[in-house]
Amino acid sequence: MTIFCISLSCMGCQFVETGILHQESHIEKESPMKTRVLLVHGLFRTQRAMKPLHKPLEEAGYEVLDYRYYTTKLDVDSHAQDLRQHLLKLQEESNGQPLMIVGHSLGAVISVLATTPRIEGIQKVVQIAPPNLGSPVADKFEFMVGRFIAPLKELGMEQGGPLPKGVVPATPTGVIAAESDPLVPVPNTRLLGSVDHIRLPGSHTFVFWRKKTQEELIYFLEHGRFTDDAQRVEIKS
Numbered sequence: 001m002t003i004f005c006i007s008l009s010c011m012g013c014q015f016v017e018t019g020i021l022h023q024e025s026h027i028e029k030e031s032p033m034k035t036r037v038l039l040v041h042g043l044f045r046t047q048r049a050m051k052p053l054h055k056p057l058e059e060a061g062y063e064v065l066d067y068r069y070y071t072t073k074l075d076v077d078s079h080a081q082d083l084r085q086h087l088l089k090l091q092e093e094s095n096g097q098p099l100m101i102v103g104h105s106l107g108a109v110i111s112v113l114a115t116t117p118r119i120e121g122i123q124k125v126v127q128i129a130p131p132n133l134g135s136p137v138a139d140k141f142e143f144m145v146g147r148f149i150a151p152l153k154e155l156g157m158e159q160g161g162p163l164p165k166g167v168v169p170a171t172p173t174g175v176i177a178a179e180s181d182p183l184v185p186v187p188n189t190r191l192l193g194s195v196d197h198i199r200l201p202g203s204h205t206f207v208f209w210r211k212k213t214q215e216e217l218i219y220f221l222e223h224g225r226f227t228d229d230a231q232r233v234e235i236k237s
Contacts, residue, residue, distance in 0.1 A: 036062065041067070041071075052209045052214075067083065109163065111125050125169065174195060200216065
């Protein structure tokens with residue numbers, strides 16, 4: 001009887017010890033908090049336009065969020081202020097979860113404006129085909145349809161582009177220009193204060209559908225720069 005009790009006691013200790021080890025192992029294997037990537041679409045588009053970026057970003061381990069806004073209703077600054085309020089709310093609710101932003105065209109411009117001044121926890125911004133210095137097409141059509149498309153005048157070259165003169169992004173920003181882009185020629189994508197700037201094959205609308213663009217985008221999110229063999233665009237001071 002005494003031997004039985006001792007054996008039972010030892011088995012109980014073993015069970016407790018095993019349970020503790022299992023619990024500790026479970027804690028150690030908890031997955032780290034994912035970095036979120038917010039996608040911001042361009043003029044005349046909806047969040048569905050950014051769908052081609054979902055799968056590659058998710059496969060790279062990011063949590064993908066979409067930002068939706070009515071692109072023709074407000075001027076550039078108002079869009080930027082709305083996006084900034086959305087970002088502040090996301091960060092307030094996230095409990096410190098890191099966030100990065102990828103914007104296309106108009107969405108790329110307001111992404112820089114919305115994160116300047118810097119918002120705590122937002123680590124990087126990537127601009128794709130951004131009309132930082134304006135678009136010649138916007139100038140051409142502004143007098144015809146400008147009253148129906150609120151941001152069009154600001155997106156023209158005659159105004160110097162949509163960014164305030166001398167503005168420098170407060171968040172590390174990389175720029176991807178599309179080589180075959182009559183809407184936003186490569187020189188018009190220049191951004192004072194960007195940390196890296198490359199040009200890739202593709203058109204304004206579909207450049208981010210390309211695998212190479214997606215690879216460069218993810219590389220920048222991970223390293224804060226594009227790959228060494230990417231073709232650089234001169235960043236003028």
